[in-house]
Amino acid sequence: MKITNLLFAAVALGLATGASAQMKPEDQIKFRKAGYSFMSWNMGKLKGQLIDNPASFNKDQVAAAANLIAATANSGMGALFGPGTDKDAGSQKTRVKAEFFQQPDEVKKLAGAFIKEANDLQKVAATGDAAAIKVQFGKTGESCKACHDKFRKDD
Amino acid sequence: MKITNLLFAAVALGLATGASAQMKPEDQIKFRKAGYSFMSWNMGKLKGQLIDNPASFNKDQVAAAANLIAATANSGMGALFGPGTDKDAGSQKTRVKAEFFQQPDEVKKLAGAFIKEANDLQKVAATGDAAAIKVQFGKTGESCKACHDKFRKDD
Numbered sequence: 001m002k003i004t005n006l007l008f009a010a011v012a013l014g015l016a017t018g019a020s021a022q023m024k025p026e027d028q029i030k031f032r033k034a035g036y037s038f039m040s041w042n043m044g045k046l047k048g049q050l051i052d053n054p055a056s057f058n059k060d061q062v063a064a065a066a067n068l069i070a071a072t073a074n075s076g077m078g079a080l081f082g083p084g085t086d087k088d089a090g091s092q093k094t095r096v097k098a099e100f101f102q103q104p105d106e107v108k109k110l111a112g113a114f115i116k117e118a119n120d121l122q123k124v125a126a127t128g129d130a131a132a133i134k135v136q137f138g139k140t141g142e143s144c145k146a147c148h149d150k151f152r153k154d155d
Numbered sequence: 156m157k158i159t160n161l162l163f164a165a166v167a168l169g170l171a172t173g174a175s176a177q178m179k180p181e182d183q184i185k186f187r188k189a190g191y192s193f194m195s196w197n198m199g200k201l202k203g204q205l206i207d208n209p210a211s212f213n214k215d216q217v218a219a220a221a222n223l224i225a226a227t228a229n230s231g232m233g234a235l236f237g238p239g240t241d242k243d244a245g246s247q248k249t250r251v252k253a254e255f256f257q258q259p260d261e262v263k264k265l266a267g268a269f270i271k272e273a274n275d276l277q278k279v280a281a282t283g284d285a286a287a288i289k290v291q292f293g294k295t296g297e298s299c300k301a302c303h304d305k306f307r308k309d310d
Contacts, residue, residue, distance in 0.1 A: 030192065031192060031193060031196040033189075034188075034189040034190075034192035034193040034196070035189075035193040035196070037185065037186060037189035038186060038189040038190040038193050038227070038230075041186040041189070041190070041235075042230060045231075061231060064226070064229050064230055064231060065230065067222075067225075067226040067229065067230075068223075068226040068227060068229075068230045070222075070226075071219070071222040071223040071225075071226035071227075072193070072223060072226075074219050074222065074223075075193075075197060075219055075220065075222075075223045076200075076216060076219060080196075
């Protein structure tokens with residue numbers, strides 16, 4: 001395949017630039033919100049099959065949702081919290097608190113805890129053991145909530 | 156862990172309901188757009204490290220981006236194209252063409268091709284072979300473009 005074809009395909013897709021240092025704050029906020037939003041859809045599917053309606057439990061769907069959550073956790077979203085993204089930018093609103101940018105060690109701790117729980121969720125989901133997945137789903141949700149409680153505005 | 160704690164965590168997270176049959180068209184559109192948007196950020200990272208600036212190639216980052224793309228491809232997004240999502244709903248605009256809902260066999264074919272290329276991208280990305288990853292990145296982008304060309308409005 002020629003490079004020109006690759007470039008053409010990339011341009012046609014409207015791909016974002018890879019380097020967040022060159023990415024506008026507005027776009028960084030847009031992409032990080034998209035990541036959390038799509039992850040929440042997948043957390044919702046797990047809640048549906050593990051808690052709300054256990055009879056609907058589907059091993060493959062649960063594993064797929066867990067894979068998405070783990071992949072999002074490991075995608076390097078920290079790059080989407082660059083300078084200028086501590087407040088609304090362009091058309092994008094953000095609920096992140098100013099404290100998030102002032103407490104990098106605490107953010108790193110909470111992010112690391114979330115990544116660990118998400119990786120464990122992916123592993124246990126692959127086993128198909130609904131009871132064990134439910135426990136790990138709870139731990140993952142709590143690791144999300146720990147960051148929301150500390151660094152996310154209520155609305 | 157008590158179920159009440161799980162439920163509390165789920166409610167606190169503002170999780171979407173798992174069953175898209177019960178999900179409003181507006182929310183289905185919101186989540187599918189989020190999925191494509193976050194995926195495009197990851198495609199953009201691949202473009203940056205494979206094409207725009209090969210010197211920045213980082214095996215782990217490339218593998219993480221490919222994992223995200225494959226996990227998104229396999230997340231069952233078809234559930235987010237339910238009745239009422241063929242047009243703008245609430246605050247959500249959609250660029251999907253009416254033909255998308257009239258040609259399920261063609262959609263299935265294109266979606267299957269994309270999933271195959273994304274899975275192959277994940278596999279080749281795990282090897283760290285930049286040249287091979289670049290080829291497969293091109294194929295994946297073309298499978299995205301095939302659907303965009305056919306079923307996505309220009310703006």
